[in-house]
Amino acid sequence: MRLLVLGGTEFVGRAVVEAAVARGWWVTVLNRGRNTVTQTGVVSLRGDRLAADGLAALDGLSFDAVVDTWSGEPSAVAAAASTVSATSYAYVSSRSVYAWPAPAGAAESAPLVDPSDDVADYAGIKRAGELAAVEHFGDRALLVRAGLILGPYENVGRLPWWLRRVARGGDVLAPGPASLPLQYVDARDLAEWTLDALAAGLGGPVNLVSPSGHATMSTLLTACVTATGADARLRWAPPRVILDAGVEPWTDLPVWLPPGEMHDAMHTSDVSRALGTGLRCRPVEETVADTWAWLRSIGGVAPQRPDRPPVGLDPDAEAAILTELR
Incomplete structure (x- = not known):
């Protein structure tokens, strides 16, 4: 070809x-x-x-x-x-x-x-x-x-942000529910x-995209902990606690959308045609581990598309929610 x-x-x-x-x-x-x-x-x-x-x-x-x-x-x-x-x-x-x-x-x-x-x-x-x-x-x-x-070479910053945050260790705000199905x-x-x-x-x-539930918030973030080897503890928070704190889904906490209309629109689409024409999706653990290996190979800072705003939660905002959870 x-x-x-x-x-x-x-x-x-x-x-x-x-x-x-x-x-x-x-x-x-x-x-x-x-x-x-x-x-x-x-x-x-x-x-x-x-x-x-x-x-x-x-x-x-x-x-x-x-x-x-x-x-x-x-x-x-x-x-x-x-x-x-x-x-x-x-x-x-x-x-x-x-x-x-x-x-x-x-x-x-x-x-x-x-x-x-x-x-x-x-x-x-x-x-x-x-x-x-x-x-x-x-x-x-x-x-x-x-x-x-998602995957290596990502220049939007979603999975790289989660990997860098988990790599810092300590208590990590994990947006629930842990079983929330993802589609990527x-x-x-x-x-x-x-x-x-x-x-x-x-x-x-x-x-x-993958079938809905190919990964969950739990399997994604657990894979980040495993890949980085960090001393990180996932602290799961109910969606209402996160939303009431003014956190923006998708941008402040990349990938995550609370259950409801937004989640249904982004993480539950019908992918029958893709699967029927040969789409094969590797395990989330492989995607995460390979992205972490790539990040480390370039010094830990991923490239950022100039037409997309940076993503990720402010550390002080995360700390405030974690304090409330405790």
């Missing part, structure tokens, strides 16, 4: 490149050159997708498949989809394209948001990106509607499934 990855140096794009190289595919990446492509044998081209001639480096080239991880202006997706010579096009979209709040158990047929070109409207620009891919590739456009993505996908599992789907000629939208 001749694969073009638009991006290819960070998180999901990097995982896709590594997986394709491991398969022996011919891989070309196009990006702005802010980061270095580390894989041997990958053809690295330069181009700013927001510039008028940003795709000029692809002139005269053709590919079996394209993977596009762009999350900015949808005009860049439209430009690439209309310009690149390829058989199929995988656009890494988001489950955010579903009208909020998505009902529990929502499948790919759930109501969608309206498309937008306003970069402040993440859901809208992702939907516009989907439509751009479909306009030019039709049923050969694969819409990878990822949910929460390791970036490497997303990459493998996407490449398999492209090779098989699969198209259309697919919710790409």
Whole structure:
């Protein structure tokens, strides 16, 4: 397979490149050159997708498949989809394209948001990106509607924050209930499934996350304790205690959403199509351990996407809640 990855140096794009190289595919990446492509044998081209001639480096080239991880202006997706010579096009979209709040158990047929070109409207620009891919590739456009993505190279900071917090040791505020089911996908599992789907000629939208309950808050945080080897004690707090303290779910305490409408929308989607087309999800313990190993290899500080705010709970706020629990 001749694969073009638009991006290819960070998180999901990097995982896709590594997986394709491991398969022996011919891989070309196009990006702005802010980061270095580390894989041997990958053809690295330069181009700013927001510039008028940003795709000029692809002139005269053709590919079996394209993977596009762009999350900015949808005009860049439209430009690439209309310009690149390829058989199929995988656009890494988001489950955010579903009208909020998505009902529990929502499948790919759930109501969608309206498309937008306003970069402040993440859901809208992702939907516009989907439509751009479909306009030019039709049923050969694969819409990878990822949910929460974790794993090595994460540049949003969710799992890295938990790992660093647990590594500090002591009492750690653990948002309950401990059995709360989670739904996420390791970036490497997303990459493998996407490449398999492209090779098989699969198209259309697919919710790409694990089955709900593949991990729980307890198994995730326990895996953090095990991986770091820290002298950390998980102190479980009921959701109401956390919410009454003014803590913001998802941002102050990454990954966690209290039981109810928000949790149902993010952690209970129907993934029958993904599973039926070969999605395999590695154990949460492997995702956590590999992310910790990666963090340690880069000095413990994960890269941060400039378009995403930092996440994590203020230590003083955590200490106040822990005192109340005691």
